[in-house]
Amino acid sequence: xxxxxxxxxxxxxxxxxxxxxxEEVTDLITNGDVTAVGSQKNIVKYCDLMKFMGLDETEYKNxxxxxxxxxxxRSNPHTSSCEVNDLTEEExxxxxxxxxxxxxxxxxxxxxxxxxxxxxxxxxxGKRIRKIITGKTEEEVWAxxxxxxxxxxxxxxxxxxxxxxxxxxxxxxxxQTYHHLQDVTFREHYKKFLASLExxxxxxxxxxxxxxxxxxxxxxxDLKMYELNQQILVNFxxxxxxxxxxxxxxxxxxxxxxxxxxxKLYDLLxxxxxxxxxxTSLLYIGMTNYMLSVRKPKSNALPKEEIKAxxxxxxxxxxxxxxxxxxxxxxxxxxxxxxxxxxxxxxxQWKDIDFEEGSISIxxxxxxxxxxxxxxxxxxxxxxxxxxxxxxxxxxNHCRKIPISKGxxxxxxxxxxxxxxxxxxxxxxxxxxxTQQVFTSPSGGLWKYKDYNQKYKRLLKKAGLSLEGFNPYxxxxxxxxxxxxxDVHVKYIQMLxxxxxxxxxxxxxxxxxxxxxxxxxxxxxxxxxxxAEAQA
Numbered sequence: 001x002x003x004x005x006x007x008x009x010x011x012x013x014x015x016x017x018x019x020x021x022x023e024e025v026t027d028l029i030t031n032g033d034v035t036a037v038g039s040q041k042n043i044v045k046y047c048d049l050m051k052f053m054g055l056d057e058t059e060y061k062n063x064x065x066x067x068x069x070x071x072x073x074r075s076n077p078h079t080s081s082c083e084v085n086d087l088t089e090e091e092x093x094x095x096x097x098x099x100x101x102x103x104x105x106x107x108x109x110x111x112x113x114x115x116x117x118x119x120x121x122x123x124x125x126g127k128r129i130r131k132i133i134t135g136k137t138e139e140e141v142w143a144x145x146x147x148x149x150x151x152x153x154x155x156x157x158x159x160x161x162x163x164x165x166x167x168x169x170x171x172x173x174x175x176q177t178y179h180h181l182q183d184v185t186f187r188e189h190y191k192k193f194l195a196s197l198e199x200x201x202x203x204x205x206x207x208x209x210x211x212x213x214x215x216x217x218x219x220x221x222d223l224k225m226y227e228l229n230q231q232i233l234v235n236f237x238x239x240x241x242x243x244x245x246x247x248x249x250x251x252x253x254x255x256x257x258x259x260x261x262x263x264k265l266y267d268l269l270x271x272x273x274x275x276x277x278x279x280t281s282l283l284y285i286g287m288t289n290y291m292l293s294v295r296k297p298k299s300n301a302l303p304k305e306e307i308k309a310x311x312x313x314x315x316x317x318x319x320x321x322x323x324x325x326x327x328x329x330x331x332x333x334x335x336x337x338x339x340x341x342x343x344x345x346x347x348x349q350w351k352d353i354d355f356e357e358g359s360i361s362i363x364x365x366x367x368x369x370x371x372x373x374x375x376x377x378x379x380x381x382x383x384x385x386x387x388x389x390x391x392x393x394x395x396x397n398h399c400r401k402i403p404i405s406k407g408x409x410x411x412x413x414x415x416x417x418x419x420x421x422x423x424x425x426x427x428x429x430x431x432x433x434x435t436q437q438v439f440t441s442p443s444g445g446l447w448k449y450k451d452y453n454q455k456y457k458r459l460l461k462k463a464g465l466s467l468e469g470f471n472p473y474x475x476x477x478x479x480x481x482x483x484x485x486x487d488v489h490v491k492y493i494q495m496l497x498x499x500x501x502x503x504x505x506x507x508x509x510x511x512x513x514x515x516x517x518x519x520x521x522x523x524x525x526x527x528x529x530x531x532a533e534a535q536a
Contacts, residue, residue: 008043008150008173017049028052037153038174045150082135082144087117092130102183103164105138105145114141118149119156128156149173157226159183178226179286186228187221191374193272193283203369210372210379212264215240225276230290233269237297240265256301266296306511309481310474318470321463328456330415331439334360335472338402339479339497342472343367343449347386348438350416358409362498363399365389368448384446386437389498398498412438480508 014034015022028034029041035048087095095117100106108115113134120129133148135141146169149155155173159180164170170177194213198206219236220228240262244253270291275283310318315336322328334345338360346366353360368382389398415438419425428444429435441447457467476497483493484505493505 008037008045009049011042011044014044014049018053041174043174082133082140084131084133084144084148087130087132091132092117101159101162103145103158103162103170105141105163107138108134114138116141116145118145120152121154121156149175159226181285182224182226182287184225184285185221186223186225187217189225189276189283189285190217190221190272193275195374196282198372204367206372207370207379207382208264209268212261212268215265216269225285225287228273228287228290230293233273233290233294236269237262237266237294241297241300256299258301259299262297262299266294307474307477308511309478314470315478317463317465318460321465322456322459325455325459326415326418327439328452328459330411331452332456332472332475333408333411334404335475336478337404337408338362339476340402341365341476342453344389344498346439346447346449346452349436350438351436353412353438355409355413357403358406359401359403361399361401363389366446366449382448384448386446398500400495400498402496477508480505481511484508 009017011022011025011029015025018025025034029036029044034044034052037043037045100115100117102117102119105114105116107113111134114137116133118131118133120131122128131148133141133145135144142163145164149164149169150173155175157176157178158165158170159182160166160177161180162170164175165177190213194209197209201209216236219239220232223232240257242256244256246253247255272283273287273291274289275281276285276287277289278284318332319329322332331342331345334340334348335342338345340360340362343365344362347364348360348362349364352363364386365388367385367387369385370380370382372379419429419440425440425442425444428442429437429440430444432440432445434440434444434446437446439447439452441451453472456472460467460470480493480497483496490502490505494502497504499505
């Protein structure tokens with residue numbers, strides 16, 4: 001029997017009314033016999049309790065519209081003037097810009113009424129459901145707000161600095177609360193994170209982060225930060241592992257994202273969310289570090305084919321194909337003789353070439369840069385620049401001098417004469433201040449790497465060669481392989497190649513050793529073949 005008319009009851013109160021234990025009430029709620037509300041499903045509405053008990057239907061219907069008058073109040077508010085309406089996005093944005101807090105009464109001078117705005121979650125299309133309660137007095141609106149909340153099956157999480165949370169009503173109703181700093185969209189807060197990275201990393205790395213972040217923002221950008229949880233992050237990585245994209249000329253998704261891409265996405269999100277939960281970080285918003293329990297994803301992509309050194313016949317074929325273009329031929333000859341990275345050879349200046357000694361000094365690289373507008377999510381077209389070597393610190397270990405053949409020296413002299421006597425190129429180089437560069441565009445400006453590579457591919461295609469497997473970077477692998485096969489000390493190879501670690505050299509060693517082991521395998525196969533033939 002209900003002795004006191006209240007809008008809601010706690011589980012303990014329901015147990016007392018029904019004359020059963022709290023555990024039995026919990027079982028009724030779990031089984032769906034009794035409808036409960038609140039984030040913990042520990043609050044039962046008066047009308048739902050009456051329905052379960054089979055009480056008078058008329059009283060049940062009337063109770064759905066009744067106001068809670070059981071609380072101690074200085075007066076019994078008259079709420080007949082209160083209205084509940086939908087809140088448009090424009091009204092919501094205007095309210096937020098004037099620093100009006102959700103779930104907290106405020107006076108709207110334009111309407112001449114007291115108002116309370118609130119969110120009730122999202123509809124089936126994912127659009128936020130926002131309401132606004134209006135009335136003549138603050139007390140009247142507050143009472144109507146409480147009753148309206150009690151009648152809802154779902155209420156969006158509430159900021160901890162609102163009146164609803166501060167006076168304990170949210171806790172009483174079992175509503176979820178969050179740190180008020182989390183009342184910001186994922187997109188807005190993540191942009192702050194990206195902006196904070198720009199000055200501490202290279203432009204190439206920053207550009208790759210921007211491009212990778214499109215996946216993150218597409219999946220989570222419109223969420224509020226308080227809506228983020230571990231499951232959303234797990235689902236994001238699961239989708240990235242199973243999703244395919246169109247590679248090459250195909251218009252049909254046919255390639256899984258690489259392990260490198262997935263690892264970078266994981267590291268970006270981990271860095272971002274860790275900052276959101278670290279009180280010493282500028283990104284801190286009182287958030288749980290959900291990434292602590294999210295495992296790094298593993299790619300479904302097939303492993304890349306092992307890079308093999310060019311054979312002498314393949315090198316001769318490439319030389320023959322590109323020889324008609326002096327610029328590309330000089331570039332390819334440098335790659336073949338020095339093992340330089342393609343971008344390092346393209347950044348050479350004439351002062352880096354010692355024609356008398358027959359050597360090339362490598363101390364810079366061709367790169368590209370662009371500027372980004374994080375707020376507007378725009379960026380400029382990339383343009384070429386000359387920069388220091390990759391990962392080269394104060395010790396300058398990556399800088400190196402490599403001997404070249406007399407044939408390459410003569411070839412470079414001829415190319416230098418061409419750049420000096422070709423009027424268009426000479427004047428263009430003066431205009432673009434690139435007179436010291438070994439390689440430029442025909443008009444004298446700096447070209448990006450892809451411009452040289454496209455010209456290289458056109459020459460191969462013209463010669464009837466397949467573009468597969470003829471990546472200019474293979475000359476670097478070939479250079480290393482030749483040195484390994486000629487028993488050059490591993491440390492000397494590392495110095496000639498300008499690598500920070502021995503990893504690249506050791507990988508090449510391993511590949512050479514695998515090939516030698518394979519050849520040794522013929523000893524056994526030939527022996528067995530001889531035995532079989534003797535039996536015939």
